[in-house]
Amino acid sequence: MTEAVANYKLAKDNHQLSHIPGSFGWPVIGHTISLVKDLYGTVDKQYKEFGPVSKFGLAGFKGVLLCGPDLYQQIYLDKEKNFSAEMGYMGSLGRFYKGALLLRDHEEHRFQRRMMQTAFKNDAMKGYIDTMGPMLNEAVESWDGQKDFHFFPAIKQALLDVAATIFVGLGKDDERADKLNTAFTDVANGLMGLITKEIPGTAYAKGKKGERYLHEFFGALIDERRKNDGIDTFSYFAKEKNEDGEYFSDQDIVAHMSFLLFAAHDTTTSALSHLLYHLGQNPEMQQRLREEAQAIGKDYLEYEDLDRMPLADAAVREALRLHPSVMMMQRRTINDCEIGGYHIPANTILFLAPQYVHRMPEYWDEPEKFDPDRWLEPRNEHKRHSFSFVGFGGGAHKCIGMHFALMQTKNFLHQFLTRYEFSLPENFGTEMQTVPLPKPADDLPMVLKRLNG
Numbered sequence: 001m002t003e004a005v006a007n008y009k010l011a012k013d014n015h016q017l018s019h020i021p022g023s024f025g026w027p028v029i030g031h032t033i034s035l036v037k038d039l040y041g042t043v044d045k046q047y048k049e050f051g052p053v054s055k056f057g058l059a060g061f062k063g064v065l066l067c068g069p070d071l072y073q074q075i076y077l078d079k080e081k082n083f084s085a086e087m088g089y090m091g092s093l094g095r096f097y098k099g100a101l102l103l104r105d106h107e108e109h110r111f112q113r114r115m116m117q118t119a120f121k122n123d124a125m126k127g128y129i130d131t132m133g134p135m136l137n138e139a140v141e142s143w144d145g146q147k148d149f150h151f152f153p154a155i156k157q158a159l160l161d162v163a164a165t166i167f168v169g170l171g172k173d174d175e176r177a178d179k180l181n182t183a184f185t186d187v188a189n190g191l192m193g194l195i196t197k198e199i200p201g202t203a204y205a206k207g208k209k210g211e212r213y214l215h216e217f218f219g220a221l222i223d224e225r226r227k228n229d230g231i232d233t234f235s236y237f238a239k240e241k242n243e244d245g246e247y248f249s250d251q252d253i254v255a256h257m258s259f260l261l262f263a264a265h266d267t268t269t270s271a272l273s274h275l276l277y278h279l280g281q282n283p284e285m286q287q288r289l290r291e292e293a294q295a296i297g298k299d300y301l302e303y304e305d306l307d308r309m310p311l312a313d314a315a316v317r318e319a320l321r322l323h324p325s326v327m328m329m330q331r332r333t334i335n336d337c338e339i340g341g342y343h344i345p346a347n348t349i350l351f352l353a354p355q356y357v358h359r360m361p362e363y364w365d366e367p368e369k370f371d372p373d374r375w376l377e378p379r380n381e382h383k384r385h386s387f388s389f390v391g392f393g394g395g396a397h398k399c400i401g402m403h404f405a406l407m408q409t410k411n412f413l414h415q416f417l418t419r420y421e422f423s424l425p426e427n428f429g430t431e432m433q434t435v436p437l438p439k440p441a442d443d444l445p446m447v448l449k450r451l452n453g
Contacts (some may be wrong), residue, residue, distance in 0.1 A: 021055070095196065
C-alpha cells in the first residue's frame with residue numbers, strides 16, 4: 001500500500017476531472033438548486049447529455065455522477081477496496097455523525113457492524129415487535145375524528161415515540177424523549193445549513209448544540225444500560241463485546257446510537273408518507289393490502305406473521321423505488337480506478353442517485369407507475385439486475401436496519417388499514433420535497449373513514 005493510499009483520509013478532494021464529460025454547474029452551489037427542484041429531471045438531463053459517467057457539482061462539492069446498475073454494483077460491492085463511504089460523506093453527514101456505521105470503511109466497518117448485529121437478530125426483533133404493535137395501535141386510534149388531518153407530522157410523531165422506546169428504552173411520556181427529538185431535528189436542519197461554522201443563530205450552530213446533547217445523553221446512560229435487563233437497542237449495543245471480551249468503547253456506542261435515531265426514523269417516515277400518497281389514489285390496491293392485513297386475524301402482528309404479508313412488502317419497496325428515502329448517496333475513491341470506461345483519480349467524490357436507476361426503462365416496465373405487483377411472481381422485475389434497486393443501499397453497507405424497517409411498516413399498515421379507509425382530498429398536492437427529507441410537500445392531507453366493526 002502506498003503512503004498516499006494509507007493516508008487517504010487526510011487527502012483533499014480531487015477536482016482534476018477535465019477528461020470527464022459533464023458540467024460542475026454554477027460556482028460553489030453546482031447543480032444544487034436544480035436538483036432540489038427536480039432531482040430526477042436534473043439527473044436525467046445529465047445522463048442523456050453526457051452518459052452514465054459525468055462530472056457534477058453539488059452543494060460545494062465537485063465530483064462524478066454515476067448512473068446505472070452496473071456502475072452501482074461496482075461501487076457497492078467494492079471488491080478491490082477502491083471506495084470510501086467515510087470520505088464520501090465526510091463533508092456532509094460527517095460534520096455531525098463522524099464515527100457512525102455508515103462512515104466507517106472496510107475492516108473497521110466490519111468490526112463495528114458486529115457490535116450492532118445482535119440488536120437486529122430474530123430474538124431482538126421479536127421483542128421489538130411486541131412493543132411496537134400496541135404503540136402504533138394507540139397512535140393510529142388517536143387519529144380518528146381529527147379535522148384537517150395531515151399524515152406526515154402524525155406518523156413522524158408516532159414513529160418518534162416508537163423509536164424512543166425501542167431504540168433508547170424511554171417511556172412514551174418521558175420528557176427526555178422530546179428533548180432527544182428536538183436535538184436530532186436540530187442536527188437534521190444543521191446538515192442543510194449553508195453556513196458551516198458555529199456562528200450563533202445559524203442552523204449549523206443549533207445543530208452542533210443538538211449533537212453535543214445527543215453525545216452527553218447517550219454517554220451518561222451507558223453504564224446503566226450495561227447493568228439492566230433492557231431489550232432496547234441501546235442496551236444491546238452497550239452490552240455487546242468484541243472478540244477479546246471487552247465492551248465496545250463509549251465513543252463508538254454514542255456515535256452509532258446518535259446516527260441510528262436519524263437514519264431509522266426519518267427513512268421510515270419518508271417511505272410511509274410516499275406509500276400512502278399512492279395508496280390514497282389507488283383504492284383497489286389499498287383494499288388488497290387491507291384484506292392481506294385482515295387475514296392475519298390478530299390485534300397485533302407476531303414475528304411469524306411478517307412473512308404472511310408479501311403484498312405489503314412489495315408495496316413498501318415500490319414506494320422506495322419511486323421515492324428513495326435517501327436521494328443521493330456518496331463515496332470517494334481511495335485509489336485511481338476505472339469506472340464506466342473512464343479513469344477516475346484517487347480522492348474523487350462519487351454521486352449515486354438511486355431514484356434514477358430505479359426508474360430506468362431498461363429494467364422496469366412503465367417505471368413511472370406505482371405498481372407493487374412488479375415485485376411479485378411471475379413478474380419479479382427487480383431480479384432483472386441485482387442493483388437496479390438500491391433503496392436500502394448494497395454490499396457491505398446495506399442497511400443493517402432493513403428488516404426492522406419492513407417490520408415497522410407492516411405493523412403500521414396492519415393497524416391502519418384494518419381501522420380506516422382513506423383518500424386524498426380533491427386537488428391534492430403532487431409536489432414532492434427532496435431535502436432535507438423526501439416527502440409530499442403538503443405533508444399529505446387525507447380524509448380518514450372509520451371502517452365498520
